[in-house]
Amino acid sequence: KAGVTQTPRYLIKTRGQQVTLSCSPISGHRSVSWYQQTPGQGLQFLFEYFSETQRNKGNFPGRFSGRQFSNSRSEMNVSTLELGDSALYLCASSFRGADTEAFFGQGTRLTVV
Amino acid sequence: AQKITQTQPGMFVQEKEAVTLDCTYDTSDQSYGLFWYKQPSSGEMIFLIYQGSYDEQNATEGRYSLNFQKARKSANLVISASQLGDSAMYFCAMRKGAGGTSYGKLTFGQGTILTVHP
Numbered sequence: 001k002a003g004v005t006q007t008p009r010y011l012i013k014t015r016g017q018q019v020t021l022s023c024s025p026i027s028g029h030r031s032v033s034w035y036q037q038t039p040g041q042g043l044q045f046l047f048e049y050f051s052e053t054q055r056n057k058g059n060f061p062g063r064f065s066g067r068q069f070s071n072s073r074s075e076m077n078v079s080t081l082e083l084g085d086s087a088l089y090l091c092a093s094s095f096r097g098a099d100t101e102a103f104f105g106q107g108t109r110l111t112v113v
Numbered sequence: 114a115q116k117i118t119q120t121q122p123g124m125f126v127q128e129k130e131a132v133t134l135d136c137t138y139d140t141s142d143q144s145y146g147l148f149w150y151k152q153p154s155s156g157e158m159i160f161l162i163y164q165g166s167y168d169e170q171n172a173t174e175g176r177y178s179l180n181f182q183k184a185r186k187s188a189n190l191v192i193s194a195s196q197l198g199d200s201a202m203y204f205c206a207m208r209k210g211a212g213g214t215s216y217g218k219l220t221f222g223q224g225t226i227l228t229v230h231p
Contacts (some may be wrong), residue, residue, distance in 0.1 A: 097217030106156035
């Protein structure tokens with residue numbers, strides 16, 4: 001079966017703009033969580049969605065938001081981009097969230113200039 | 114709060130030899146799960162192996178095994194018969210068990226870069 005799909009793979013944006021990233025989980029998986037990876041901070045949890053509801057949120061400013069649709073696809077939005085938002089954004093898919101497996105997509109590499 | 118510590122920034126191993134990547138964790142939860150992921154330079158996080166806190170047997174998946182020592186709070190990854198394709202960054206991660214409020218949240222260590230020499 002198809003894996004986790006993240007689009008786009010690469011993105012270049014200008015400071016102050018906003019961006020939307022997409023994640024399509026594995027078919028049948030209802031939990032999608034998002035992570036930001038930077039060389040300085042490592043992998044940090046952004047938020048998790050399950051059945052269209054945000055269940056958990058990390059320590060990120062309100063500029064970072066997300067949502068999940070009825071087909072479990074999730075989007076993440078970052079408004080008023082800052083240079084420090086440049087990162088690899090990864091989403092993880094699992095059936096319930098509290099599972100023995102969590103599969104990641106290939107990530108979206110965002111560069112803010 | 115949960116914390117994962119990977120003390121080896123980089124490791125080198127000869128092809129076909131075994132290597133152990135260290136991971137220690139800190140949590141006050143009784144139920145939790147431990148994961149290992151491989152991240153090649155392409156960026157994708159590849160799931161390798163999982164160990165539940167109540168699992169009595171160490172997890173194994175092909176050439177990967179997890180040396181779980183609960184009392185010491187360690188969950189080391191052992192890769193047997195290393196291959197050149199094993200060169201990558203390796204992350205240890207944990208999450209709370211089912212019934213907790215953190216559900217799918219994974220807490221990651223800083224990672225270990227493994228280089229396999231021919």
